[in-house]
């Protein structure tokens with residue numbers, strides 16, 4: 001009988017010791033079980049086996065499976081039974097909660113079990129070889145990798161891992177691959193600079209790799225079939241074991257929208273700059289002085305002409321226009337000094353347009369200058385007055401020419417008056433000497449025409465003299481309190497006698513309307529309006545005169561159904577010598593002085609005159625005079 005070796009009872013022969021030695025070297029756990037005793041008694045194990053099944057230092061050999069191993073693994077008996085009966089190897093992966101080595105909590109472990117049948121001489125299965133391997137790491141690695149990839153794929157930005165000096169793409173998510181217009185697997189293995197040939201990106205890659213410092217490349221424009229897009233690349237170096245750069249983590253975030261928005265803002269700014277440049281050029285080349293004032297009324301910009309007019313240097317301190325005017329002794333059109341507290345731009349500040357206010361200045365060079373001041377409010381989007389544009393025009397030359405013209409007219413009217421008086425006198429003498437009879441009647445008619453024409457020339461000369469008196473400020477006005485209603489009635493009455501083409505309709509307030517003005521001058525104004533109304537409504541047969549009280553003023557208006565006045569001309573009607581384009585339609589007429597004189601008279605009386613008219617429909621001229629004793 002051969003001696004039996006107890007500890008390694010499962011194996012026979014001299015190879016047993018070598019076998020045992022070998023078994024102890026392998027990482028897998030190995031056990032040999034008895035396949036026939038129905039209890040799967042453990043015949044032999046290696047060191048790894050006890051560790052892998054969590055049996056610690058317990059004795060396993062010689063004990064039935066169920067008794068030797070922890071309860072959870074007893075179910076493996078089914079596997080053993082199946083192999084023992086069928087003779088085919090089988091395998092199973094089993095998870096098990098194993099007590100943590102440190103601290104509380106169980107760690108999930110995973111074991112791969114294999115069971116192989118051992119037969120002696122090819123007969124029935126006598127023993128089972130059980131191999132157990134730790135699968136926990138592999139399972140975790142696979143699971144982890146799946147998790148990483150899923151995360152990577154769903155990142156809202158492109159991410160790639162680049163390796164080596166060539167920055168070869170080792171891994172890229174779909175977002176990153178889309179940049180190159182390829183699938184992620186087609187990108188892998190290619191150097192990034194080939195896949196995305198962009199100069200700025202190549203430079204950043206080179207920089208990050210060389211310095212080991214993170215680098216960025218902004219607004220890298222990539223052209224894919226879907227169009228051009230802009231990206232921001234961030235490259236983070238991954239240190240290698242030798243301290244060098246093993247690879248780069250490349251992150252790409254799309255910035256197309258930001259780049260577009262930035263470009264739009266830049267384009268707007270460029271357009272604004274261009275417009276500002278154009279505006280500056282226009283303002284600079286204007287013959288008028290241009291001043292741009294801010295909300296507070298401070299001059300923030302002026303062109304060269306404006307600066308020269310006021311004797312300012314380009315770097316003069318920003319002040320109010322009236323502060324710049326003050327040293328130039330500004331005077332009003334009638335020669336009175338502009339009161340120090342008067343702000344000629346107050347109306348503009350309140351949102352109105354100031355049209356051509358005349359001022360006289362003593363220029364910095366000591367010369368007298370006439371300027372015309374105009375201004376307009378600049379409104380903000382919300383309608384608020386955010387500033388003003390003021391024009392200052394040097395009208396000294398124009399004024400001089402006007403003065404010369406006035407002198408000329410005054411000379412002419414003087415020279416014309418004496419011969420006219422002579423002609424009139426002789427015509428009257430001739431009239432008296434006309435003999436009765438048909439020839440005499442003809443002569444008388446001719447002399448009548450002479451007298452009529454002489455009277456017309458006299459009226460023209462009178463208008464001219466009147467204008468000259470106005471210019472020199474000597475238009476005589478002797479204001480008294482009088483009833484405008486009575487004066488209106490009387491004037492209309494007188495005109496009814498001479499006007500036979502139109503009926504003069506009169507509507508006058510019953511109460512007296514007392515105003516303080518020169519009655520002769522006011523009658524002159526009304527007479528002029530009546531004459532014009534008749535003259536410029538040749539096809540009509542009526543003219544309406546109305547006088548009514550309107551608050552603290554007397555409101556007189558003269559309406560006709562005549563040819564009307566083009567809108568563009570209405571503002572100029574009251575200027576000297578201005579005749580409208582419609583004047584010729586009304587036949588030979590005056591000099592364009594009547595309304596100018598009327599305007600001067602009304603303004604001097606503290607009132608206002610204006611027109612409302614529609615071409616082809618007629619005109620209404622309004623005069624407002626303050627009622628006496630009711631303030632200014």
Ligand code: ADP
Nearest residue numbers: 532533536579580583590591592593594595619
């Ligand atoms: P004149 O009548 O001598 O031309 P005015 O100063 O009285 O000069 O009038 C100036 C201009 O105003 C006229 O040339 C005419 O074009 C226009 N005008 C004045 N009154 C009327 C009116 N009632 N209807 C139409 N146009 C008028």
